[in-house]
Amino acid sequence: MMGVVSKLFGPRAGLAKVARLASVGRPPSPPARFLHDRTKGQDLNRVASQMIGYGLSLARSQKSDESYSQGMLVLEQCLSAQPSEGQLAENTRSMVLLAMSTLLYERGNLDEAIDKLQSVADLGNPSLGVKVAAMEALVGLHLEMGQDDTSSVVADKCLKLLEKESAETAGSGSSVINARAKAAKGLVELVRGSFQSVEPCFQGSNADKYSTGSVALLNGNVALSYGEFLHSTSNFSLAKEVYQKVIQGTSENVEFAEATLGACNMASQEVLLAATCALGQLESHLGNFSDAEEILTKALTKTEEHYGSHHPKVGIILTCIALMFRWKAIREHSSSLLVQEGLLRKATELLKAPALEGAGVEAKVNRRDVVALARGAHAEILCIQENRKGEGERLKSWAESAWRNRRMSLSEALDCSESSSQVPIVDSRICRVL
Numbered sequence: 001m002m003g004v005v006s007k008l009f010g011p012r013a014g015l016a017k018v019a020r021l022a023s024v025g026r027p028p029s030p031p032a033r034f035l036h037d038r039t040k041g042q043d044l045n046r047v048a049s050q051m052i053g054y055g056l057s058l059a060r061s062q063k064s065d066e067s068y069s070q071g072m073l074v075l076e077q078c079l080s081a082q083p084s085e086g087q088l089a090e091n092t093r094s095m096v097l098l099a100m101s102t103l104l105y106e107r108g109n110l111d112e113a114i115d116k117l118q119s120v121a122d123l124g125n126p127s128l129g130v131k132v133a134a135m136e137a138l139v140g141l142h143l144e145m146g147q148d149d150t151s152s153v154v155a156d157k158c159l160k161l162l163e164k165e166s167a168e169t170a171g172s173g174s175s176v177i178n179a180r181a182k183a184a185k186g187l188v189e190l191v192r193g194s195f196q197s198v199e200p201c202f203q204g205s206n207a208d209k210y211s212t213g214s215v216a217l218l219n220g221n222v223a224l225s226y227g228e229f230l231h232s233t234s235n236f237s238l239a240k241e242v243y244q245k246v247i248q249g250t251s252e253n254v255e256f257a258e259a260t261l262g263a264c265n266m267a268s269q270e271v272l273l274a275a276t277c278a279l280g281q282l283e284s285h286l287g288n289f290s291d292a293e294e295i296l297t298k299a300l301t302k303t304e305e306h307y308g309s310h311h312p313k314v315g316i317i318l319t320c321i322a323l324m325f326r327w328k329a330i331r332e333h334s335s336s337l338l339v340q341e342g343l344l345r346k347a348t349e350l351l352k353a354p355a356l357e358g359a360g361v362e363a364k365v366n367r368r369d370v371v372a373l374a375r376g377a378h379a380e381i382l383c384i385q386e387n388r389k390g391e392g393e394r395l396k397s398w399a400e401s402a403w404r405n406r407r408m409s410l411s412e413a414l415d416c417s418e419s420s421s422q423v424p425i426v427d428s429r430i431c432r433v434l
Helices: 002-009 014-023 031-035 046-062 065-080 087-106 110-122 128-144 148-164 174-192 195-202 220-232 236-250 268-285 289-307 312-332 337-350 368-383 386-402
Strands: none
Touching: 046 065, 046 087, 065 087, 087 110, 087 128, 110 128, 128 148, 128 174, 148 174, 174 195, 174 220, 195 220, 220 236, 220 268, 236 268, 268 289, 268 312, 289 312, 312 337, 312 368, 337 368, 368 386
């Protein structure tokens, strides 16, 4: 297969041929369909647009190392064929790099994805919407990697970029781009637990703004982060409304390219999954367990369809489902220990949690927040069983040492009593507990 691909993509003239091949026998699919983001309205080379769609489709066709390598090869050839000067060229190069970063992210290569995004951020002449999309994704990836200070620096650079190029933001898209940049900074502060710094980032995003066509709703990341802020401050009714509108609006409000263009963990599909997961958690916090189970099951199904059943993102959703069953059992004075333990064991396996023996908690742990929360919940199940109490204590000790959340302690996050004023919110976009 690689030999065939090499023959197809050898000379630059082969690009147009492949673009034609990609559309034979079926309607041409815009790159938006595969990126889950809008490119309409961007100044983009037509053949390159088809190539991006084909490369992404090829990569995801089998969800295997081979298919992703083939998709990346298409995108690399597309990138090498682009001229180096002019806004059309830089926009096209930027869109290819965004697509490459998304594929790298989906395969767990976050460092390489960051390199591609940084290449977009360093370009001098792409459209402002494309550049902000790259910087927003950089913020998201650094947050997922636990590099909160770096994410804050990137968010600040994005805001300064908008100040410097304010003349370019004039027009219908400018308010959307500004809202995205401010929301990226707000998400950083939300992760840090700096609520006084969070609120100004969402000023003007009150309930009456969430009507069809509103600036905030047009970009799912803006609205989702605002909903999480409301959720974390116990404004459950408005948070629920926002989550529902994000889910509804993510696939409908595609009129503005600047609003929906995104990459990596800030792409629209990620927003949709995260909003669904957040709504399921909220219903659980409200005690609506039947609704919570239905919504979280839908999130699980969609995550498996997009990533495959063995991806760490599936472990994130399974953790949320296990916590829902835990919350339900405590509230209803019932028992579902076997179900909870099975879900938590599978979740930590998919999350690639480190062994308790060997490397200490200071070692690098991917998705540390969620792993600690899952292991803390598992430890409580084990500690109430006399013959497994020792294992439970070891899990508990590891989880407490690994916990880094600044808003609440691990014991507070696991407190399901009705008097608890704080609830943990798992953001599946960035794999962090807010």
